[in-house]
Structure formats: C-alpha cells, structure tokens
Amino acid sequence: MRRGLDHVVHLVRDLDAAGExxxxxxxxxxxxxxxxxxxENRIVQTPGFFIELLQVAEPEKIPPDEGTRFSFGAFNQRFLESCGQGLSMLALEGSDPQAEKAVFDIENFGGFDTFEFGRTARRPDGQEVEVGFTLAFARDPLSPDFSLFTCTQKLPENFWSADLQRHxxxxxxxxxxxLVADTPALHKAFLETVTGCGVLRASDDWYVSQTPRGAVDVMTRPLFTERYGVPAPGGEGLRLAAVRFGTPGAPELRRSLAARRMVEETIAGVVVVPPKAAMGATLVFEVTEG
Known part of the structure; x- marks a missing residue:
C-alpha cells in the first residue's frame, strides 16, 4: 500500500506564539x-495534509513508554529536552492500522501497539465536533530523534475544513x-517500508521517494544547507528538517517576509523561512501556477 503524506508535528514551547x-x-x-x-495543539490545514503545532502543556499528565506502548507525549517531551523546538514527527496517511502495524513488525521497524483516541475540535464557525484517529507507529533503529506513524481518521468529515484551507x-x-541524515542510503529500507513507495537514488547524498501526496527527500546535511541556505538539524540518524509548500503567491510572500526579516534571500525560485524565524523548523515555499 502506497502512503501519502498526512501531517508533520511542529513541536514548540509556546503554542500561541507559534500560531502568531x-x-x-x-x-x-x-x-x-x-x-x-x-x-495541546493547533492545526494548519492544506488539502489532505496539515501541520500540527504542538505544545507540552501539562507534563505531569504525560504517560511513559511502557512495554509495547509508544507514548506520543513522552517522545515529544524528550525531543524538546534534547533537540529543542522543531519538526519532531512525520505522519503518513493510514487506511488499515492493524495491517500497517503488521508490515512494520515483520520488517523489524515496529513492535508497538496501535493507538486509538478521540477529541473535541472546534470548527471556524464555533461548532464543536468529535474527531478520532488510530495511529500505527514505526521506528528506524538508527534514528532516536525521529518518529513516524500512520494516521487513520475515523471522522474525516468533521476534521477537514475548506475554510481552514484558505490562506x-x-x-x-x-x-x-x-529529511536529513549523515548517510541517506542507510535509511532506504525503512523509508520504502513505511511509505510503500520506491526510494530512488538522485546522488550519493540524496534519495527521493514520490508518494501519492508529496515527496519524501532524504539528503545529507551539507547538501541540505547548500540547497536551502539554512542549517540542518543535527543528531544521529534521520531528522525531519523541512516542509515544502506550493503557492502561486511566492513572490509576494517573499517581499512581505523580507520586510519582517523572516526569509532567506539567497535561494533563487523559492522562499525559505529559516529555523531561527520559524521556531526550529525550515519552511519552503515554491512557485506553482495558480
């Protein structure tokens, strides 16, 4: 089963500041x-994909990892302590959590129970609705600061909102x-297993998987900095470094962000918002036709 991008977790210390x-x-x-x-979280939606802005708001409530239970809160708490703010987790679209768990387990990238939960969400008109999700977790043994899971929605009609997708x-x-890694080739088998897509070698420093929704690039840290003009996150194994968006309004966005000193000016054809301006994340806006 080929799996497209579903969302990323952008972990921050101040959720309201991140919203600003x-x-x-x-x-x-x-x-x-x-x-x-x-x-606690706030959501930034695009069609079929979202950014989850996440804050550890009540650390005393976070359950620890225990046996085959993966604790979403504990992972992000550890990430904040060891890595600081930034992109902590990648989610792929799910459709059958038990089958996905089975695939991850067979390939030795799993070993965790699926996790099912629900919460109340507030629509733009103020209406409160219920949403629900089931997660199947995978891990790359070489990457302690990277977490990936599939996300299957039980009530997608309550979650997705056309109003929230107008930007x-x-x-x-x-x-x-x-993604960045010292040796991208070491992570090829993991990425092929979790995405269900082939991972092609663009160069020794760069591998690419084209999913049904968006590409997954994994490159060395020097190549990332050369390509985007900003520092790559450090650490061992894979790290989630950047999210790329398409917009026909990139030139206007560049001018607006340049006036606020929130954008790098050295990259032709794209707008790169660096980690220092985006609370540890790199956000890339690429010109597309309207």
Missing part, C-alpha cells in the same frame, strides 16, 4: 485543542518533506 508566526507567514491557524495526555499566502498544498 504561522499567521505572519500567511496561514490560517485553527483553534487550540487539548489531548488528555498533557499536550493569504495562497498555498495550494504540500510539495513534500525533507
């Missing part, structure tokens, strides 16, 4: 939501995500 940053970037940001295990920056959707 994304608002300045021209995104429509959803209301605050609460998880029963001590984290003043004119973003039309996700183009892809960029």
């Amino acid at each position: 940053v994304y608002d300045l970037l021209g995104f429509t940001v959803g209301a605050r939501n609460r998880h029963p295990w001590g984290t 003043s920056n004119q973003v039309t959707g996700v183009a892809g995500v960029v």
